[in-house]
Amino acid sequence: MFQVGCLCACYLAKRGHEVEVYEYRDDIRKSEFVRGRTINLSLSARGIQALKAVGLGDKLVSSHGIPMKGRLIHNLDGSRHAIPYDPRHDQVCTYSVSRKYLNEFLLNATEKDFNVKLHFNHKLINANLQEGCMTFQLMVTNETVMRSADLIVGADGAFSTVRRHFMKSPMFNFSQTYIEHGYVELCMPPGEDGEFVMEPNYLHIWPRGTFMMIAMPNQDRSWTITLFMPLTQFQVLDCPTRLLKFFKQQFLDSVPLIGKRRLVTDFFATKPSTLLSIKCNPYHLSSRTVIIGDAAHAMVPFYGQGMNAGFEDCRLLDQLLHRYEDIAVVLKEFSAIRNTDAEAICDLAMYNYLEMRDLVNRRSFLLRRKVDNLLFRLLPKIWIPLYTSVAFTTVGYRQCMDNKCWQDKVIRWTLLALGVLGTALCAAGIYHWHRMTLTEKF
Template sequence: MESGGKSSKDKVVAVVGGGLVGALNACYFARRGFQVEVFESRDDIREAKIVRGRSINLALSHRGRQALSRVGMEEKIVSKGIPMHSRMIHSLNGKQSPIPYGKKGQVTVCVMCRNAGLAERYPNAKMNFDHKLWLWSPTHVLLLWLEGRPDGSAQSLQADLIVGCDGAFSTIRKQFLRRSRFNFSQTYIPHGYLELTMPPVAGEFAMKPNYLHIWPRNTFMMIALPNLDKTFTCTLFMPFDEFEKITTGDDVMEFFQEYFPDAIPLIGVEALKTDYFRLPAQAMVSIKCSPYHINDKCVLMGDSAHAVVPFYGQGMNAGFEDCIVFDEIMDQCNEDFSAVLPEYTRVRVPDDHTIADLAMYNYVEMRAHVNSKWFLFRKKVDDILHFLLPKKIVPLYTMVTFTRIRYHEALQRWHWQNKVINQGLLVCATGAVLGGSYLIAKHPPKIQSIPIEKVWDRLLSLKV
């Protein structure tokens, strides 16, 4: 295809950031015939050792799988993951109660992020590790790089399109901030996270592996995700002021004895005391911005455009969906970047802003609502109605996790469904009360009268 008198095979696309979204983007552009250069400031994550305290296992769901499928990578990634078909709720007394995600067969897959670096399967895609962005210009599309070498040598690249996939603290996005009419907001939530490792027991998982394990404690929670090496990565989410109260190993044990007693023997007392202080609690940020593009020269995707807190498990999936949405618009607009980029902004911004808000909401659901009898009742009502009316009533979690219904449309539909269902429950409850009152009035119960003398004699016979 051609755009601006230049065929795709003659065009250079520079992808800044070689993480999950950057690597997948490289695949999308390479399969279209573009010359793709991916620049990553870090070492090759496929060769790096695991760094404790930083999650490398993520929940892959329908949106992400669809994006991987289009470039023939779904099976390769999913085959190396662990399916999770339910949440497993751990109560204070040690009782475990599963809450299925959706219908049978609807699962999320816990995958390792290093599996996604597959751009080099295309001969026209090149990965450049240890390359740090120094300066770039949206006018001349000129990139200057400082390589990660002792002499600090620089190189430049003339590109037709820059794709910013360099994370929540994006260097590419800084250029956007210098321009007028660019909206940007950054919100740190008052909660942080800290990671612990639950080792295998006798070479097997210490808990059932095919679940997202959750210890909800109203104002904070702990979760556990399975890893291929039979460990679990446990993540404690809690307000920073609560983290600051725990300063010694004894404080750690006292805290876990009170709130997570069943996890202590599984993690191990000494390991718990050591891992807890290995790194300080990490912050979580939610970022929104718009527009996502500068003219026909640069576009933002993934966390660079919309960093979200991790509580809906949609950060990676939303980033992957950015890639497939952009690719679909490329088809619609015949690869004309001057039309593709503004259309991508128009389509994607409302959805990404919505998932950022939903991720905030889901934290409250995970740490508090799952303990509520009303929440569990409503979930069962929703599931029954979804079974009876699968096209009319669809739970919000199902729409977000197991379909590609646009995020903002899913939220609008959820609000409508809630209104209808709550009104229906109110009508049913009112009908039950009125019906019961009518039956009592029509057929009053017979009450046997007892002479007052017998009542008095009975009271006197009681021993005080």
């Protein structure tokens, strides 16, 4: 993963280490947009905090982040309603950031601000991770080069080559799970006035139960639209007629804004992409290698936490390097602490798909949200709603999940207690009446 690898290089360079980055792909600053990857990323508290620690947070957010202060729901009947992340504070928001800009920004910072040497077009073809040795093939000349390092950080994404070397080491647990749903990206251009055609400071959602569409704002005033749906349902939309009929039924308001021709062209330009979740444990191999970011914990994109979790990995690793002298202890602690949280956010991301595409429009969900907001206002340190704690705090992901569990329990028991109290009062009334009647009878 470009972003996480760069940030980690900055952290290590800042600590005074000699760092080199090896990348399989070409320098993205010189190449065009790569198809098949999402166009924008969501940056929230954890990511920003990790960037700030190396002096990159404010610059990035202020110059290139578009704030999103809540969800804006598009209902089937054409009505809309906003669900702010925090009704009291407008500044509580996540940021939509262009992937291309973010990559360029981080590559420049790594290379220029932190004097890290970047090697592009280097494909890792072999490694002895215990010894810290790697063999790369240069994609241009086909030449092979060998490199060794005291510490190898594998930040090479969901299909990590570094991680593949972990697979046969004893006690390495691993799982990759594809979900039944895939996605297609579309573009909604700016209006004729060059401005956004929808309210810009929101994540727009068209929740439709078994599928959903979302929109995130771009710097150029366009929107990146993503349609998430079961792959089988994509197969049904096999011609422009069926596609347009489907869009008119489900997302009527979006059709004129995207434009019919563009909708058809974009939709059929690529096959739907798949979505997968990767968990593994431990994240280190001997005291020479560690994997971070998507290489360690790839997740479905529904919490917008993939990159943020990766950035948080860098911060944790830095904290542990600061705390312990022995690299073996650092890596062991990193695996132990991070795995619990990373697996929690993988699960939360899976859950959030259900919330976004279905629950978000249910009365029980909206009522619970009101209760959460009220309690959050009354007990701001104790009752932090799940989304708030994940996106706007740096509380461990596992702790966020546990908090939600006890909050659910408190609500369940309160309702039960109220129910029992009501029944008891009722029973007492009947008993009293019964005694009165009996006394009258005899």
